[in-house]
Each structure stands twice: as structure tokens, then as C-alpha cells.
Amino acid sequence: MASSxxxxxxxxxxxxxxxxxLVIFGANGDLTKRKLVPSLxxxxxxxxxxxxxAIVGNSRTEMSDEEFREKMRASVRQFLEESxxxxxxxxxxxxxxxxxxxxxxxxxxYQRLADKLxxxxxxxxxxxxxxxxxxxxxSHYEAxxxxxxxxxxQRSQAGGWRRLVVEKPFGHDLxxxxxxxxxxxxxxxxxxxxxxxxxxxxxxVQNLLAFRFGNGIFEPLWxxxxxxxxxxxxxxxxxxxxxxxxxxxxxxxxxxxxxHMLQIxxxxxxxxxxxxxxxxxxxxxxxxxxSIHVMSHDEVAAHAVKGQYGPANVGGRALPGFRQEEGVNxxxxxxxxxxxxFFIDNWRWAGVxxxxxxxxxxxxxxxxIAIQFNAAPHRVFSGLPGGAGMSELAPNLLILRVQPEEGxxxxxxxxxxxxxxxxxxxxxxxxxxSSFGMRSPTAYETLLVDALTGDATLYSRQDMVxxxxxxxxxxxxxxxxxxxxxxxxASGTWGPAASDxxxxxxxxxxxxP
Amino acid sequence: xxxxxxxxxILKDLGELxxxxxxxxxxxxxxxxxxxxxxxxxxDSEGDAVSETVAKLMRVHPSRLVMLRVKPGGEPLLSERVxxxxxxxxxxxxxxxxxxxxxxxxxxxxxxxxxxxxxxxxxxxxxxxxxxxxxxxxxxxxxxxxxxxHKVIVDSAGWPRTRDKVRAIRNGLRTRLVADLEWTRxxxxxQTLAQEFDxxxxxxxxxxIGRVAVEYDGEFAPLRALYLAGWLRKxxxxxVAITLSALGQxxxxxxxxxxxxxxxxxxxxxxxxxxxxxxxxxxxRSAHPLMPTLDEYELxxxxxxxxxxxxxxxxxxxxxxxxxx
Numbered sequence: 001m002a003s004s005x006x007x008x009x010x011x012x013x014x015x016x017x018x019x020x021x022l023v024i025f026g027a028n029g030d031l032t033k034r035k036l037v038p039s040l041x042x043x044x045x046x047x048x049x050x051x052x053x054a055i056v057g058n059s060r061t062e063m064s065d066e067e068f069r070e071k072m073r074a075s076v077r078q079f080l081e082e083s084x085x086x087x088x089x090x091x092x093x094x095x096x097x098x099x100x101x102x103x104x105x106x107x108x109x110y111q112r113l114a115d116k117l118x119x120x121x122x123x124x125x126x127x128x129x130x131x132x133x134x135x136x137x138x139s140h141y142e143a144x145x146x147x148x149x150x151x152x153x154q155r156s157q158a159g160g161w162r163r164l165v166v167e168k169p170f171g172h173d174l175x176x177x178x179x180x181x182x183x184x185x186x187x188x189x190x191x192x193x194x195x196x197x198x199x200x201x202x203x204x205v206q207n208l209l210a211f212r213f214g215n216g217i218f219e220p221l222w223x224x225x226x227x228x229x230x231x232x233x234x235x236x237x238x239x240x241x242x243x244x245x246x247x248x249x250x251x252x253x254x255x256x257x258x259x260h261m262l263q264i265x266x267x268x269x270x271x272x273x274x275x276x277x278x279x280x281x282x283x284x285x286x287x288x289x290x291s292i293h294v295m296s297h298d299e300v301a302a303h304a305v306k307g308q309y310g311p312a313n314v315g316g317r318a319l320p321g322f323r324q325e326e327g328v329n330x331x332x333x334x335x336x337x338x339x340x341x342f343f344i345d346n347w348r349w350a351g352v353x354x355x356x357x358x359x360x361x362x363x364x365x366x367x368x369i370a371i372q373f374n375a376a377p378h379r380v381f382s383g384l385p386g387g388a389g390m391s392e393l394a395p396n397l398l399i400l401r402v403q404p405e406e407g408x409x410x411x412x413x414x415x416x417x418x419x420x421x422x423x424x425x426x427x428x429x430x431x432x433x434s435s436f437g438m439r440s441p442t443a444y445e446t447l448l449v450d451a452l453t454g455d456a457t458l459y460s461r462q463d464m465v466x467x468x469x470x471x472x473x474x475x476x477x478x479x480x481x482x483x484x485x486x487x488x489x490a491s492g493t494w495g496p497a498a499s500d501x502x503x504x505x506x507x508x509x510x511x512x513p
Numbered sequence: 514x515x516x517x518x519x520x521x522x523i524l525k526d527l528g529e530l531x532x533x534x535x536x537x538x539x540x541x542x543x544x545x546x547x548x549x550x551x552x553x554x555x556x557d558s559e560g561d562a563v564s565e566t567v568a569k570l571m572r573v574h575p576s577r578l579v580m581l582r583v584k585p586g587g588e589p590l591l592s593e594r595v596x597x598x599x600x601x602x603x604x605x606x607x608x609x610x611x612x613x614x615x616x617x618x619x620x621x622x623x624x625x626x627x628x629x630x631x632x633x634x635x636x637x638x639x640x641x642x643x644x645x646x647x648x649x650x651x652x653x654x655x656x657x658x659x660x661x662x663h664k665v666i667v668d669s670a671g672w673p674r675t676r677d678k679v680r681a682i683r684n685g686l687r688t689r690l691v692a693d694l695e696w697t698r699x700x701x702x703x704q705t706l707a708q709e710f711d712x713x714x715x716x717x718x719x720x721x722i723g724r725v726a727v728e729y730d731g732e733f734a735p736l737r738a739l740y741l742a743g744w745l746r747k748x749x750x751x752x753v754a755i756t757l758s759a760l761g762q763x764x765x766x767x768x769x770x771x772x773x774x775x776x777x778x779x780x781x782x783x784x785x786x787x788x789x790x791x792x793x794x795x796x797x798r799s800a801h802p803l804m805p806t807l808d809e810y811e812l813x814x815x816x817x818x819x820x821x822x823x824x825x826x827x828x829x830x831x832x833x834x835x836x837x838x
């Protein structure tokens with residue numbers, strides 16, 4: 001019997017998913033409609049899913065397989081990005097779509113699911129391989145895991161693999177994340193748990209690893225000796241857009257900084273792994289997260305800023321403030337903007353501030369990482385007209401753009417043409433779209449294939465989740481016990497003045513991305 | 514005597530081109546993208562159609578493009594022009610541009626071209642030659658041109674007397690990478706077949722396969738059929754009997770189907786001229802995977818992504834030389 005496929009050709013074939021089933025809990029929800037099923041369809045379009053691939057949707061709504069297929073077809077047509085909709089591909093793909101309705105707290109629901117998976121296994125020869133995807137409200141996570149365990153679905157009788165994908169939030173603080181983890185581990189071992197952080201699936205974030213560890217010229221500069229500070233920005237121009245009730249509970253610190261932005265920070269600052277494989281990469285990322293200096297309560301006021309947007313007129317349109325959004329308490333203290341300065345307690349980064357900010361209704365939608373280098377040690381041009389202070393005003397910046405235009409820019413000083421030595425900052429750009437004009441897979445396509453093929457490199461591990469909760473807990477605790485005078489920033493700006501002041505105290509300023 | 518073209522003038526024109534592009538773009542400037550020098554050799558009569566293909570290719574594999582338009586026979590002729598291929602990426606602020614040099618040359622003065630092209634290489638980047646003119650691989654005039662290349666891409670579709678041509682490709686492989694778009698056309702077939710055997714239920718029965726039949730339409734076996742047979746030989750080993758046979762008529766010859774069989778195991782993939790292939794395994798299941806006919810753009814897009822050696826192709830090429838007519 002052959003143990004590996006002799007027909008495989010990794011030089012030309014994309015990584016293939018083996019026959020398996022994917023069970024989506026919360027199949028009637030937004031994530032399934034907007035991201036999961038369109039991404040899976042796209043993978044089918046690119047022939048990356050096997051003929052024996054099946055999807056089983058679950059939610060409380062009664063629906064037949066056919067109705068579920070119709071619903072998903074409408075979602076794929078609506079939310080498919082940069083891709084054509086092909087009827088033939090859809091016909092093949094939709095044959096594998098099934099639906100099992102049921103209440104997540106009802107053991108009968110899991111028995112029906114087990115029966116359906118048995119049918120699929122026999123018909124599609126999936127070998128018992130199943131990926132369970134928790135796309136429900138987080139409050140249902142424990143019930144689903146318990147239900148799966150009760151029905152014995154965490155193990156395959158046929159010897160196939162069983163994995164569990166958990167969407168964020170992984171708890172709402174350190175204690176609750178540990179409780180959730182305890183509940184999950186009662187049923188699934190850690191190696192079968194995939195905690196998804198879709199920011200890690202973005203091409204630029206992955207490219208950060210290639211940029212840092214595939215090139216010899218940057219890594220020697222990647223430390224406290226040459227780097228002055230790092231700024232990480234994730235700005236949204238939109239408000240909470242109908243998610244007021246969820247956001248009221250979460251806030252920017254929990255929704256963005258505790259997970260996405262600290263994962264990006266860890267990728268920027270981690271040590272080189274010995275190998276590019278899941279355990280090695282995740283070990284280094286976890287080590288870095290554990291090295292983040294945990295602020296004392298007294299340090300929070302100087303190192304973190306909380307903001308909330310107010311009503312405004314932007315471009316002739318009246319926009320509500322956060323407190324006027326549906327589902328939001330009119331006296332809400334929830335932050336729609338959070339900024340924090342983190343320090344990393346290790347030899348490489350000691351003393352280098354990592355300024356992180358995220359907010360809604362900011363000037364524009366942009367996510368980027370800016371690494372600011374120290375000024376030249378001796379100012380040769382400071383005596384020339386126009387040269388004084390130029391290297392301080394326009395320091396060397398390496399900018400890694402995550403969205404909307406993925407790419408890398410390096411800003412440096414150059415002589416202006418003409419007589420005399422006048423310096424001007426110029427930018428050397430690498431644009432992902434221009435150098436690799438092909439369509440980049442979406443983060444969910446990347447991460448779904450990873451989970452289906454058992455590659456956990458871009459997924460979070462529980463020790464990483466705990467370390468990042470530890471880093472933000474003092475801020476959450478202090479903010480929870482302080483009454484803020486909200487709103488404190490207008491829509492369409494770059495956030496509250498206090499955030500600018502926080503950096504100004506260090507002689508620094510937020511850049512305009 | 515042909516009109517002279519000077520590399521210095523072309524380079525100067527290129528410099529002016531970038532200045533003008535930057536000036537026309539106002540403050541935003543333009544982004545110059547270049548990952549290789551791509552030299553495309555085509556018949557002058559097909560040049561306009563090829564221009565459209567390479568314009569699309571530039572977005573995926575931005576290059577300094579040197580297009581050599583060959584005019585068979587006639588008066589000695591040598592001329593050049595410099596243009597830019599620019600586009601605005603979706604949602605972008607800055608135009609992205611690649612430079613294109615077009616050289617038109619009569620076949621009789623081809624030997625004057627390599628010295629010009631040598632000066633036009635983008636420094637420190639690989640050079641890829643895509644020749645759409647059969648026979649240039651043997652032409653004495655073009656040989657110095659081929660010497661510039663890290664990789665040469667040909668298309669053997671419809672080539673008669675395959676053994677000679679395959680030998681030429683194999684000879685080329687001694688000093689540089691050579692690729693054949695007929696092999697590239699097989700990728701989706703091969704991938705579809707490989708995907709079926711990703712299923713452990715079928716993979717475990719692979720040892721039952723004892724015969725492979727590759728069928729084609731036409732008066733001689735097209736290289737694509739030979740490549741497929743060679744690839745299967747490498748994957749399945751010497752124990753498997755491989756036959757190539759003609760089924761129907763087609764001009765130029767084309768691949769028809771492949772069947773793997775033995776014991777109770779059988780796998781058949783029947784590729785129709787239309788976009789779908791019919792696939793059966795153990796007579797239990799059938800599927801109609803997408804098998805669109807790929808155009809030159811799609812083929813080149815894949816081939817330009819392969820920067821190193823392709824051992825599967827090399828093994829198939831060796832088989833093709835042994836069994837070609």
C-alpha cells in the first residue's frame with residue numbers, strides 16, 4: 001500500500017485538502033454567509049477541495065438541505081470577492097452541502113449530526129475526517145463542545161482526524177478564557193484546537209515572516225539599537241454598523257488589541273524560529289507575548305488611552321455617535337478607540353515603545369505597521385539650508401501595509417535635484433499587487449485550508465491567548481473602575497487628543513497612515 | 514544593410530519614458546515594477562495579438578519586456594520603439610508601469626539582435642525567453658540570444674517529428690531551464706488525477722494498477738500524450754504497462770483520455786474538447802471537474818511562476834524522447 005501520493009507535484013499543485021467534512025455551528029449567521037461559505041466556494045473554484053468534501057450546517061432554524069443550499073448560493077453570489085460565480089462549480093460544490101437543524105443544548109441535535117456524518121463518511125469516503133467550526137455566539141461554545149463530547153464526535157471510529165476551530169473572542173478576560181479552555185480541553189486535546197485570528201491569515205502578516213527571516217539585510221537592524229519605536233494602526237472609517245449590542249460588551253481593546261494587534265506585534269518582534277513549522281513559529285510568538293511588560297495599575301493612565309466617537313456630519317451626512325447607535329447604552333462607557341504603548345522585556349527590545357491603536361469612525365480604513373529607525377548618529381547636513389532637523393523630522397520609516405493596499409515602503413532622505421544640498425524624504429515602494437499581480441487568497445481561505453490540512457502555524461495557542469489577556473488586563477481593570485467623559489473624539493478624525501498627548505510626552509507623534 | 518538600432522538610444526528613450534510618466538502622474542508618481550527581463554519572440558504578423566497577452570501578463574509578472582517581432586524573408590529590416598504598460602490597481606493611488614521595448618527584425622538580420630538585447634537586460638534579475646516561433650531553437654542567429662536566458666519557454670503543440678524537437682529541448686536543458694507549454698497544459702489533468710488518489714481509500718489500492726492507456730486523436734502522438742505517459746511511468750514505476758494509441762482523427766493531434774486499470778481498480782479521465790472532463794473511479798462515482806482550455810496567458814502565468822528545475826517535466830521529457838516518433 002502506498003503511504004504517500006506518488007502523483008503529487010508540490011512545485012505546481014496547490015496544497016490539497018483531503019476528503020473530509022466541515023461542520024459549521026452557527027450556519028445561519030453572518031460569518032458563515034459573508035466569509036466561510038464564500039471562501040470555501042472559492043477554494044472549490046480553484047480546485048483545492050476534493051470531490052469528497054462535504055459541509056454540514058447547523059443552526060436552530062428549520063431548513064432542508066435544499067433550502068440551505070439556496071441560502072448559501074445567495075450568500076456566495078453576494079459576498080464573493082474578486083471572483084466570478086460559476087454555475088458548474090456551484091453545482092458540484094452544493095452537492096456537498098447538508099443541513100442539520102437543532103438546539104445546541106439538545107443532545108438529540110448531536111445524535112442527528114453523528115448520523116449525518118456517518119452517511120457522508122460512507123458516501124463520500126471521508127475516512128471519518130471532520131473539522132468542527134464554532135461560528136456561534138461565544139456564549140454557546142461550551143455547550144457545543146460538551147454536546148460533541150457527549151455524542152463521542154470528538155473521535156472518529158474510522159481513525160480519521162477530528163479538529164475544532166474556535167472563533168474569537170476566547171473569553172472576555174483572562175479568567176473566562178481559562179474557563180473556556182478548560183471546557184474545550186475536557187473534550188479536545190490542544191493539538192486539535194485551532195483558535196482562529198483572521199489577521200494572521202492576511203498575506204502581509206505572513207509576508208512579515210518572509211521579509212524578516214528570508215532576507216539578510218533587515219534582521220541586523222531589527223532591535224533596540226536601531227529601532228526608535230514601532231506604531232501599529234488598525235483604523236476603521238465605519239462605526240459599529242448594526243453590531244452595537246456586541247460592541248457595547250466588547251470594546252476596541254477586547255475586539256482588536258487583545259487579539260489581532262498583539263498577534264501582529266508578536267510577529268513583528270518575535271525571535272527567528274529554528275524552522276518554519278507550526279510548533280517552532282508558535283513557540284516564538286508565545287515567548288514574545290509572554291515578554292510584554294504587564295503594566296501596573298498606576299502606569300495605565302500614562303500608557304493607554306480610551307476613546308469613544310460622538311455624532312458628526314461627514315461629507316454632508318449626519319452620523320450618529322456611539323451612544324446613539326442601536327443596542328448601545330446611552331450612557332455607555334465602552335471604548336470605540338483604544339491606544340496603548342507596550343514595552344517588551346527582553347534584550348532585543350528593551351526600552352523600545354510599541355504604540356498600538358485601533359478605532360472606529362477614524363479618518364480612513366487602514367491597517368499598517370510602521371517601524372521608525374533612529375536618526376543618523378552624526379548630523380552631517382544640519383548646517384545646510386533646509387538640512388537642519390531633517391533627519392529628525394523625516395526619520396527612516398519602514399512601513400508594512402496590511403490593508404487596503406498590501407505592501408512595504410521604505411522612507412529615506414534623498415538629495416533634491418538642483419544645486420545645493422537640499423534633502424527631501426522619498427519612498428521606495430513594494431506593492432504586493434504590482435509584484436505579484438495574481439489574486440491573493442483571503443485570510444479565511446488561507447486559514448480554512450490550514451485547518452483542513454492540519455497546519456496550525458497561523459492559529460493561536462492557549463498560552464498565547466493567556467499571555468495577551470495578561471498584557472491588557474490592567475488596562476481593562478483600570479478602565480472598568482474609571483468614569484470617562486465621553487464622547488471624546490469626532491468621527492473622521494484620528495482619535496482623541498489624549499492619544500496624541502500620550503505620544504507627545506515621549507517626544508513622539510502618531511504618523512498619518 | 515538593415516537600419517541600425519542603438520541600445521544606448523533605447524535606454525535613453527526608456528529613461529525619458531519614465532520621466533514623462535512621472536510628470537504626467539502629477540505628485541503621485543508611478544510605481545515601476547520589474548521582476549525579470551521577459552523576451553518574447555514572435556512572428557510580426559502575430560505581434561499585435563501577443564501584445565495583448567503580454568499586457569495581461571505584466572500585471573502578474575511585471576517585467577522589462579523585450580518583444581522581438583520576426584519578419585520572415587523580405588528586405589533586411591531592424592526597427593524599435595519603446596512604450597509603457599501602465600494600470601491603476603483597484604483602489605490604488607498610484608499607477609503601476611512596466612516598460613516594453615519592441616524590436617522588429619527581418620529573419621535575415623536576426624544575428625544582429627542579440628547584442629542589442631544584451632544591453633537591455635534589467636540588471637540582477639533573471640532573463641526568460643518565450644519563443645513562439647518554431648525552429649528558432651535551432652536557428653544559428655538566435656543561439657546567442659538563447660544564451661542570455663535563464664529559462665526558455667517553447668510550445669510544442671502541433672510539432673511533428675517530435676523526437677528531434679524533444680532532443681532540442683533536452684539539449685537546451687543542459688545549459689538552462691527549458692519549459693514546454695504542452696507540459697503546462699497537463700497541470701490540471703495531473704492535478705485532478707492526483708487529487709483522486711489523495712483519498713486513502715483509493716491510494717491504498719494503487720498497487721492494483723497494472724496498465725495505463727493513454728489515447729489521443731490524430732496521426733501521431735502529441736507531445737502532451739507522451740509527457741502524460743512519462744509522468745505516469747515515473748509515478749507508478751516500471752511494473753506498469755503503458756500504451757499510447759490513436760483513437761480518432763484530429764489536426765493537430767490532441768490528447769483524448771487516460772485510463773489506469775488493474776484488478777478491481779479502474780480510473781478513467783476522458784477530456785472532451787469542451788470545458789469539462791468526465792471522471793470515473795471504480796465505476797462508483799463520476800464527476801465533471803472544470804477543465805477549461807487554457808489560453809497562452811494562463812499557461813505563461815503558470816510557467817513564469819516556476820523559477821527552478823522541474824524534475825517531473827524532465828522525467829517526462831526523457832520518456833518522450835525515448836518513445837516519440
